[in-house]
Amino acid sequence: MMYGISQFGYLVASALFIFALHWMNTPRTARKGVYAGVAGTAMAVAVTWADPSIIHHVWIILAIAAGFAVGIPLSKVPLTAVPQRTALSHAFGGAAAGLVGTAEFYLRLGEGHEALTRFQMVALIAEVLLGYLTLTGSLMAAGKLQEVKWIPQRPVTYPFQNLSNLLLFGTGVALAIAITLNPTAPWAPIAFGGVIVLSLLFGILLIIPIGGADMPTVIAILNSYAGLSAVAMGFVLDNKLLITAGALDGSSGLILAIIMCKAMNRSFTNVLFGAFGQVKQTKVTGEEQVYKSETPEGAAQVLEQASLVVIIPGYGMAVAQAQHKVRELYDQLKKRGITVKFAIHPVAGRMPGHMNVLLAEADIPYTDLMEMDEINPDMPQVDVALVVGANDVVNPAARTDKTSPIYGMPIIDADKARSVFAIKRSKNPGFAGIDNQLYFSDRTWMLFGDAKNVIGELVKQLTGGSGMH
Amino acid sequence: MDFWPTLYVFVLASFIGLGVIRRVSRLLHTPLMSLTNAISAIAVVGSILVTGGDYPLRIRILGAIALFASMTNIVSGFLITDRMLKMFKTDKRGGGTPT
Numbered sequence: 397m398m399y400g401i402s403q404f405g406y407l408v409a410s411a412l413f414i415f416a417l418h419w420m421n422t423p424r425t426a427r428k429g430v431y432a433g434v435a436g437t438a439m440a441v442a443v444t445w446a447d448p449s450i451i452h453h454v455w456i457i458l459a460i461a462a463g464f465a466v467g468i469p470l471s472k473v474p475l476t477a478v479p480q481r482t483a484l485s486h487a488f489g490g491a492a493a494g495l496v497g498t499a500e501f502y503l504r505l506g507e508g509h510e511a512l513t514r515f516q517m518v519a520l521i522a523e524v525l526l527g528y529l530t531l532t533g534s535l536m537a538a539g540k541l542q543e544v545k546w547i548p549q550r551p552v553t554y555p556f557q558n559l560s561n562l563l564l565f566g567t568g569v570a571l572a573i574a575i576t577l578n579p580t581a582p583w584a585p586i587a588f589g590g591v592i593v594l595s596l597l598f599g600i601l602l603i604i605p606i607g608g609a610d611m612p613t614v615i616a617i618l619n620s621y622a623g624l625s626a627v628a629m630g631f632v633l634d635n636k637l638l639i640t641a642g643a644l645d646g647s648s649g650l651i652l653a654i655i656m657c658k659a660m661n662r663s664f665t666n667v668l669f670g671a672f673g674q675v676k677q678t679k680v681t682g683e684e685q686v687y688k689s690e691t692p693e694g695a696a697q698v699l700e701q702a703s704l705v706v707i708i709p710g711y712g713m714a715v716a717q718a719q720h721k722v723r724e725l726y727d728q729l730k731k732r733g734i735t736v737k738f739a740i741h742p743v744a745g746r747m748p749g750h751m752n753v754l755l756a757e758a759d760i761p762y763t764d765l766m767e768m769d770e771i772n773p774d775m776p777q778v779d780v781a782l783v784v785g786a787n788d789v790v791n792p793a794a795r796t797d798k799t800s801p802i803y804g805m806p807i808i809d810a811d812k813a814r815s816v817f818a819i820k821r822s823k824n825p826g827f828a829g830i831d832n833q834l835y836f837s838d839r840t841w842m843l844f845g846d847a848k849n850v851i852g853e854l855v856k857q858l859t860g861g862s863g864m865h
Numbered sequence: 866m867d868f869w870p871t872l873y874v875f876v877l878a879s880f881i882g883l884g885v886i887r888r889v890s891r892l893l894h895t896p897l898m899s900l901t902n903a904i905s906a907i908a909v910v911g912s913i914l915v916t917g918g919d920y921p922l923r924i925r926i927l928g929a930i931a932l933f934a935s936m937t938n939i940v941s942g943f944l945i946t947d948r949m950l951k952m953f954k955t956d957k958r959g960g961g962t963p964t
Contacts, residue, residue: 413904414881420889420897423953430947433904437939444910450917452925459916459929463936470937471944478895478945485902485942488934495931496911499924503915515868619898623905631871633911639871640878645905647882652894742891749894756952762892763955 398448405443406637412436413641417648423762440637475757476714479615479746483538486618490530493625494592497524500632501588505579512632517579519631521572524588525595526625532599534618540603541611541746551607561601568594606667608711609788611746613656613667620649652748659742659768661794661804690841692850695817696857702779705729706771708739708808709751712785712821716847722784723758725851728858737764739771739781739808741789772809781813783834785821785847791832816840819850896949903942909935 412432419429445456473481497520504512512520539547571587571594578584606614623645630638657664699705707726713719729736738760744751752765775781783790790810793800810816811834818835820842834840843850889897912935915928 409907410878413907414885416900416904417882417885417889417897420893420900421885422890423892423950426890426893426896426950426953427947429900430943430950433900433946434943437903437907437909437943440907440910441913444913445917447914447917449919450913451919452917455925455929456913456917456932459912459932460936462933464940466933467937467940467942468944470941471948473945475949478899478949481941481945482895482898482902485899485938488938489902489905489908492906492908492912492931492934492938495927495934496908496915499915499920499927499931500911503920503924513868615898619901623901626905626908627875629908629911631868631875633914634871635910636871636874638907638910639874641904641907643875643878644882644885645901647879648886648897648901651883651886652898655894740891747895748898749892749896752892753895753949753952756892756949756954759952759954761956762953765892767891 398446402443402447405439406635409436409440410637410640412439413644417644475753476717477542478753479611479750480538480541482747483534483541483615483618486615486622487531487534487538489622490527490534490618490625492527493523493622493629494527494531494595496629497521497527497625497632498588498592502585505585512579514576516632517576519628521575521591523625523628523632524591525568525572526621526628528592528595529599529602530618530621530625532596533603533621534599536600536603537606537611537614537618540606540608548604549608552604557605561598564594564601565598568598608746609743610660610667612743612748612750613653613660613664615747616649616652616656617664617667618649620646620653623647623649656743656748659806660802661806687835687842688838688840689844690817692843692853692857695841695843696854698815698817699729699734699780699782699854700732700858702729702734704735704737704774704778705780705782706737706739706775706778706810706813707782707784708741708744708786708790708810709755709784710741710744710786710789711746711750712787712819712847714745714750714754714785716785716821716849718784718847718851719754719758719760721848721851721855722755723760724855725858726760726764728855732858737766737771739766739768739810741768741786741808744786744789768806768808775809775812776814778813779815781810781816783810783816783818783820784851785819787820787832790818790834792837793831793833797833810834811837811839814839817843819843819845819847821846892953893950896946899942899946899949903939903946906935906938906942909939 413436416429416433419425571591575584575587623642626642726736740751792811794802794805794807912932916932
């Protein structure tokens with residue numbers, strides 16, 4: 397009887413989760429998706445808790461209370477910190493899977509060989525491997541995104557990196573196979589500990605060679621791993637809800653990762669093992685190229701004359717927290733009857749959809765946020781393209797320069813606009829360390845400075861010029 | 866245990882996932898990530914079973930830490946997703962902008 401009720405509860409929860417994701421297909425219904433997710437989770441927790449085998453209720457209450465105590469503040473982080481928070485929550489998800497797997501292993505060990513089928517043993521080890529790998533990998537990613545001092549921002553590479561990683565991973569798999577074949581051997585618990593240590597280590601080594609520009613892909617992949625570790629847990633516990641929810645998460649991470657990879661014209665393996673940031677600082681073009689800079693006054697005058705302005709935001713906008721100033725600029729231009737659109741590159745920022753969330757926070761209607769493919773055909777009609785802290789995603793070298801590391805990456809065609817203003821913090825190349833031909837184009841003027849200050853100046857010019865406030 | 870039914874569930878659920886996620890608006894990829902994160906914290910089920918069952922203390926400690934981690938993801942995941950989604954608006958100023 398109890399079994400029937402709990403299975404029914406899990407079934408309803410699975411359906412609710414599918415609806416939750418389905419409702420995410422448009423911003424209008426998306427919040428309904430959250431409520432469906434909450435309902436599904438609450439139902440799953442309730443029927444599990446009601447299981448007669450549960451006797452230590454105080455423990456559960458304390459752990460849940462602690463989860464609320466940490467979870468509520470974590471949900472209130474500024475939106476610019478959302479990539480770190482997401483990475484951190486992947487780490488939590490990985491930790492949960494790893495710890496439950498560890499507990500299950502040592503628990504079943506006491507119950508003898510029959511307690512686990514070979515299939516469950518494989519699933520258990522997969523759960524532990526993916527769980528701990530996701531834990532340390534995501535912590536490293538979160539550290540890089542938060543710019544923690546002792547975690548190197550730039551990719552770290554050393555000789556035989558991939559080979560030594562492969563050897564390490566191979567050792568882990570070999571141990572895993574040995575345990576699966578002899579789960580009751582006296583050395584099995586120690587070997588299992590070895591698998592844990594190797595997984596933790598492997599997670600760190602996997603992220604060390606990855607640079608900031610690749611973070612969107614890596615976060616998506618870690619998202620997928622966290623889901624798959626939940627699937628593995630579902631196999632161990634023979635729980636179909638875990639399998640369903642984990643599979644949804646796993647496929648979500650996978651799709652996002654594929655979208656990110658396509659948007660950079662790179663393969664999975666290239667992102668994970670390519671150490672992108674270590675680009676040789678080749679200066680093939682001998683001639684010294686010069687920037688033309690412009691003052692905010694001049695730029696404001698050009699903007700006032702425009703009828704179609706496209707703003708192209710990048711990570712620099714997030715760093716400078718410039719989204720609210722961008723909104724003021726948007727308002728000023730709109731007031732003059734100028735059409736303003738935002739061109740969002742899929743990998744702009746440090747996680748999928750990063751720019752959209754920041755601009756939505758600044759109250760910019762999402763109907764003015766355009767995808768790269770939507771806006772590119774219109775770029776030649778654009779009077780002013782305003783690049784706010786974006787770099788590689790507008791670099792025309794991706795179309796023309798076969799030697800460029802970003803060759804083949806789809807970009808926003810800012811260079812086709814009638815004029816371009818590019819706001820840039822300094823004259824250094826972007827995260828990928830590549831020079832941007834766009835800045836040297838005869839239609840481009842640079843506005844050097846912090847994005848927030850520069851846009852603030854532009855707004856001041858526009859408000860001053862119109863004689864109202 | 867016959868593992869074939871669970872494998873079926875996994876494969877079919879993955880196909881549903883691929884189908885559903887493909888249609889998610891690109892605008893919402895960040896909230897999508899935090900939502901799936903909260904949903905995959907369904908590992909809470911396993912954590913509760915390990916924490917609350919009649920098991921040795923060290924097992925239950927592992928379970929309690931896992932339960933804490935999953936619960937943190939559930940709470941912060943759903944809350945921040947909703948917080949972000951609330952911000953996505955069409956032109957709320959009444960659409961009085963001339964074009």
